[in-house]
Amino acid sequence: MKKIILILMLAFWCTNYMNAQEWGLDFDEAQKIAKDEDKHIILVFAGSDWCAPCIKLEKQILETEEFKESVKNDYVLIKADFPRKKKNQLPESLQNQNKKLAEKYNKSGGFPLVVVLDKNGKKMGETGYKNISPNSYLDILNKMIK
Template sequence: MRLASLLFCASLALSAPAALAQTTPAPATSAAAPAWTASLATALQQAKATNKPVLAVFSGSDWCKPCIMLKQEVFDKPEFAQFAKDRLVLARFDFPRSKKNKLSPEAVKQNEEAAAKLNKEGSFPLVVLLSPEGKVLAKTGYRPGGVAAYDAYLESLLAKK
């Protein structure tokens, strides 16, 4: 009797994921994930072509707690994608420390070149707003309050340009 019960439970457990996959709808997204470039030169070219400012983000994705929080609470949200879509050119420069997250030599070089121009202090996270011509409009970092508060803050910084 125990063996039959065990086999029955095991068969239910094995069939449950397939049944759930058939009945669970895919989550709807309100905006596609924004495209982030890893090249400051490319970001500035796009900014000039579209007359949009650049949002350059310097992060330590696997060691900097505020960097991780900023990404999770703001940049990974569909509301940010919607906000940034017609307003910003996005560039991310990451400085991971873990061997498993090691960047290619080319990516390290690009990130270090961007940091030499915009993040000489080595601040993390650092968010830099640049004009399409490359002029620094504002520097900021992590701010609590989530995506709506951050988008409003960025909007206020852009209004000052």
């Protein structure tokens, strides 16, 4: 009986984990998914190894199951990371993509910057780090698309 309960719990956990939205790195792929599924895009500009507010935003909001579960039906998630430490450097192709994205969507160079785009890449709005709950943060993002 214990084995059956354990298997059921594991199956439930795996199903929920697999349904949660994950962060992508390829903007073209994210835009294709957004078009195919009629979703908006959340594009996050971050400095994962040097920007304290970026790290807080990620831990307190973006990486929570609460946030990822809430956005999975309406958004495609993508990060444009700009690490500074040599050991954390991205492949050159991702660095080039992220620079182009920053030139288009983050002209001010602010970090973190969370940009909401429509499925065609049109900017709907932007915000930065806020010390609020994941659901309150999502409310801000959702207002940008209405």
